[in-house]
Structure formats: structure tokens, C-alpha cells
Amino acid sequence: MRRGHFARSLGRLSIAAAVIVVLTVLALELAPGILSTIGVIVSTVLVVLMALAAVSLALPPALLQLDEHGFRAFKKQVAGPNRGEWAGITNVTSQHGEDGMVMFFQHANGRHTAVPLWMLDAAGDEVEAEVRRRLDAAHGYRRLT
Secondary structure (H helix, E strand, C coil), rough: CHHHHHHHHHHHHHHHHHHHHHHHHEEEEEEHHHHHHHHHHHHHHHHHHHHHHHHHHHCCCCEEEECCCCCEECCCEEECEEEEEEHHHHEEEEEEEECCEEEEEEEECCCEEEEHHHHHCCCCCHHHHHHHHHHHHHHHCCCCC
């Protein structure tokens, strides 16, 4: 699991829990007689938030899906078309971006898709090798070594 995903999920949970605690304290100050009802509601909400955070940590969001036909990108951090067929991709390159490595898909129509490799759970070089293997297969290329 990527540390960035874990930190974001933990941060979101902490912020939500802090907001709930502040609202509970305010409610208790304004109406002290409803302590048991508020306690049950707050406990239930916190348990639900922790369960959602656990699911979020266990199932990180997908950024890039590869199959035999092409690719599909799922995040707003991906620039350009969010899908493409291997037969319509003419080149794949990688460059250092502001935050890390970025892979660029060049489409036959001249457009580009930029996928931040540093956001993937898998190692960037493994993903790039898999993309190149699928691109070569789609264009009928074979390695000579």
C-alpha cells in the first residue's frame, strides 16, 4: 500500500472524528440532558467512519487498468484522454515530473495521456515494461533477445 494513500485516509478519518467531537461538545453544552442519545449517535458515527476508513485502506483506488485491448485511466491526475486502444497508441515514454516519474501515451491522433507512475502501487518500471509488452504485441513486434 502506498504511504500517500494511507496518510490521506488517516487524515480524512482524523478530521471527521475531530469535527464530530467538536459538534458533540457543543451539543452537550447547549443541551446537557440528552447525553445518552448523543453518546449513542456519536459512537455509531465514529464506528461507521472507522469501518469506511478500513475499507478505503484495504481497497486503494485504481489509477490505471491494462488489458489486451488497451488501457483505461481512472483518476483526475491523469492528463489527456482517459482511455486508448493499443493499436491507436504510437509511442510510450517516461519522464521525470514535479512529483516523480510520469508515463506518456502518444495516440495516433496526436493527443497524449500522462499517467503519474509515482501514484501506482506497483513499481513504475514494472508497469512501463507491461505497457511496452502489450503495445509491442498489439503492433506485432517481437523481442529478438
